[in-house]
Amino acid sequence: MFAEISILEYWKSEHDLNTLEDACALDAGRGLFAVADGAGTTLFARQWAMTLVELFVSCPLLSADPFELDWWLGQARARYTEGLPAPERLPPAVRQKWQREGSQATLAALRVVESEPEYALVKLLAIGDSCLLWRRAGSEVVESFPLRSPAEFDRPPLCLPSQAALFRRSFHRLQEQWLRLGPNDCVMLATDALARWILAGGDGSLTPNQCFELVARQMPSSWQTFVEEGRALRGLADDDCTAVVLTCRRTLSERAILLGTTQSYQATLLQERRRAFEEARRAGDRRRMAVLYGDGTAFQEQDLVILPGEIELARCVAEALDELLWQLRPLLNRADAAEQAALLWQSYAPLLAAEPCSASLRRTLAALGVPGVAVEINDSEEAQPGERPVRGERTE
Template sequence: MTTSTSCVYVTHLVAPKLGSTDAECEDAVAVFPGCSHDHMLREPLTAGVCDGATESALAKDWARLLSRTAAEHAMELPDVLTGGTAFEEFASSVVARWEPWLVWYTQARHAEGRPLKWYEHTKIADGAYATLLTVRVDPDDSHADATEPTWHWRAAALGDSCLFHLHENRLVRAFPVAAVEEFGTSPDLFGSRNHDAALLARRTRFTEGRCEAGDRLLLMTDALAAWLLSAGDQDDAVKQLLEFTGPDDLDGFKDWLNGLRGCRRLRNDDVAFVRIDFEGR
């Protein structure tokens, strides 16, 4: 029997809401290993996607720290994505990183001649908040003698950033939100000062699955996910999303988003999008 080799391609795009700059965007993505979108990955891959809560101070900074730390931990400790003690240790670890970052931020603001105002201190004391979606993909060595390669993936989600599994470019699974009616105005959030790691673990949902060559995983924050789930012609919506294959498409991606916003099919919110393509060779 001839053994197939496998590879994965990954790209991600982040775009601010209409009327905001890239620097103001409160959605964040981290992918490990860091490599170009046309690089053939044959090793484990992790991604963290976060949607910072606008009503909290420093949401974009927390979203960036949280997404990066989640992807790092998923790469180092796969059991993080099965819940329990491993996830609690991750939760404690990322919250512990926030205070040192705040010290650095406060000092940087002072050095720039822009010390924090009293009202900023008050809001910062309340903490920053974001949703979290973390995914890890591994080549499935348990089927090493198969003619077609497969991959095993695990995911953890707190809040309404979503993962979609496509087979033959058709949506076959959505996690953790399966229908547009399930989106609400108050999703669960990961707080930068929430030291109750067990509570965070209980509120987080975990799942896993397998992909074949030709399958895709799409990760995205809530506004784009709601658009996809509400589309009258879901196959066409998927086709539109798959037009964007790399970072060179970012300007076109922003124009496309703004077109959807203009006809009120997409809520005007920041967007983070990760595309993972599985191929056999």
């Protein structure tokens, strides 16, 4: 299958490319496309959004499994922090806010899994209000994912956080959907303002199909004029407007290029992931094992021996540790922190008391004065001054 591809980007009024908080990236040869919308209420939102989309097209997330997402976000965080100055070099006000809230962004991504002359099978992944919209050839129905109606955009969107401490597997759930595209089908990855505008039929004077058609017809050179007119005349919100438009074609043409596919992770990445998994296994760090194992797809083709129940136990430990940390964090500044933490620890102690991955947590609890928390001598010795647990943050 071939596709004609348009990349459409324009920013909020008064702004410019440097302050655009949307980001998009694609690798048509591997069938990877992504858009993200950095949350303007957080710092370095554009940097985080760009990190997510660039990571997706270089190392795509293959499924919406929470542990797989946790592993993938770990990759994203590593890239993201590499690109920013060290926290102590940030202005104090910026540093505090960034350490407290980090950055947040929504994400919508498309991966081509099969590309045949008559069809392309794609997998959609999304979180928040960045959307994928599509229209079948000859149809006037515009379908969308993950949001289906304009009213759903009123709710604050779910965002992927750059701070590990703010990520919850049970809460930050990606949604996924399979789609089979035929010749002349058109699919679009769009950030919230544009997606909402299309689904609402502009200011009500158009149909979603007409709006979709108007956007699908745009070229990068006409996009700025289109967006400005849309804001002035057709009810388009004054927000960053980003879209990647793919129109499927059966044959090659001047604008159409061949859609490639991606079905698995790259071999080097798989080897690195396996090495890290075996290292975590040797260290007995079950939380890290659970995250590295992800949904297990990465290890299917490898001759890795997994013991019965090993992954299930690792996931239980990871869930328990993360849940405990999540509940503990707001308690730390309370006067009765020790009592509250003790009650909390009682619920999780059977699972976590002997786990190496809970060592720093146990040190924190012992320092708070929670009775009966076993702190191994090795824990204290191993902890370097720079690695001491920071109050209210997850330590890994």
